[in-house]
Amino acid sequence: MQDSKHIIELKYLTKYYKGSSIPAIDNLNLSIDKGEIYGLLGPNGAGKTTTISILCGLFGPTSGNVFIDGMEYHHSAEKIKNIIGVVPQEIALYPSLTARENLTFFGHMYGLKGKELKNRIEECLTLFGLEKNAHRRIKTFSGGMKRRINLIAGILHKPKIIYLDEPTVGVDVQSRNVILEHLKNINKEGTTIIYTSHYMEEAESFCSRVAIIDKGNILTEGKPQELIASKKEYTDLESIFLNITGRALRDE
Numbered sequence: 124m125q126d127s128k129h130i131i132e133l134k135y136l137t138k139y140y141k142g143s144s145i146p147a148i149d150n151l152n153l154s155i156d157k158g159e160i161y162g163l164l165g166p167n168g169a170g171k172t173t174t175i176s177i178l179c180g181l182f183g184p185t186s187g188n189v190f191i192d193g194m195e196y197h198h199s200a201e202k203i204k205n206i207i208g209v210v211p212q213e214i215a216l217y218p219s220l221t222a223r224e225n226l227t228f229f230g231h232m233y234g235l236k237g238k239e240l241k242n243r244i245e246e247c248l249t250l251f252g253l254e255k256n257a258h259r260r261i262k263t264f265s266g267g268m269k270r271r272i273n274l275i276a277g278i279l280h281k282p283k284i285i286y287l288d289e290p291t292v293g294v295d296v297q298s299r300n301v302i303l304e305h306l307k308n309i310n311k312e313g314t315t316i317i318y319t320s321h322y323m324e325e326a327e328s329f330c331s332r333v334a335i336i337d338k339g340n341i342l343t344e345g346k347p348q349e350l351i352a353s354k355k356e357y358t359d360l361e362s363i364f365l366n367i368t369g370r371a372l373r374d375e
């Protein structure tokens with residue numbers, strides 16, 4: 124049975140991509156509490172995006188179980204889709220539509236419409252400092268602006284759980300701060316956040332708990348400050364990351 128305290132529970136999750144004899148996710152067990160900002164950290168190819176993809180129902184695991192808010196994924200996929208929001212690693216926007224048109228499209232996908240959707244779009248555009256540019260086509264946007272629109276597209280429907288796959292990659296310090304500040308505010312209102320990143324310093328201050336994963340396995344898990352305090356040689360999250368994942372290059 125699933126423990127109701129956990130909004131997300133992964134049990135013995137394994138994923139083999141078609142044609143591969145090495146699992147991308149290997150017997151992964153993970154529990155996330157309501158209201159956490161949980162960081163999935165790991166080198167290239169560690170299995171972060173695969174985990175997020177399974178969590179948001181893009182594809183199923185080869186074996187194992189996914190429980191979200193007390194429901195098992197494959198029995199309640201439709202219900203679960205209503206309470207989650209996904210901000211993918213690759214920008215998923217229509218370049219020739221304007222920012223506002225893109226957000227209207229995503230709003231419709233989540234079942235929002237009319238004045239409610241219009242107001243919500245304006246509210247989010249203002250929150251992320253984009254209201255003046257909302258009439259412009261996405262293809263004329265800078266990378267940081269696209270990231271912010273990508274993010275808004277995943278949170279328009281006020282989901283209970285947000286999955287963010289490297290939301291601040293390629294973004295300047297100003298945009299990054301805007302993004303993280305607003306995510307913290309959304310989290311304070313009760314939303315659980317699952318986030319992946321390669322920025323250890325950012326994860327250290329942003330996450331309530333992190334897991335460092337490699338080759339589809341959790342190597343260590345805990346509150347950043349507790350992990351750092353656990354060994355004398357650990358000075359920050361980056362030192363832990365390098366210590367336990369090694370210095371060899373990945374994806375070669």
Ligand SMILES: Nc1ncnc2c1ncn2[C@@H]1O[C@H](COP(=O)(O)OP(=O)(O)OP(=O)(O)O)[C@@H](O)[C@H]1O
Pocket residue numbers: 140141143147165166167168169170171172173174212
């Ligand atoms: N569609 C796919 N088909 C086959 N193998 C895949 C596919 N997607 C990912 N993989 C493989 O699965 C493993 C995990 O990849 P994944 O994209 O989950 O890693 P990641 O931690 O998100 O990496 P990154 O930090 O580079 O985004 C890697 O070995 C990768 O090559």
Ligand SMILES: [Mg+2]
Pocket residue numbers: 171172173212288
């Ligand atoms: Mg990835």
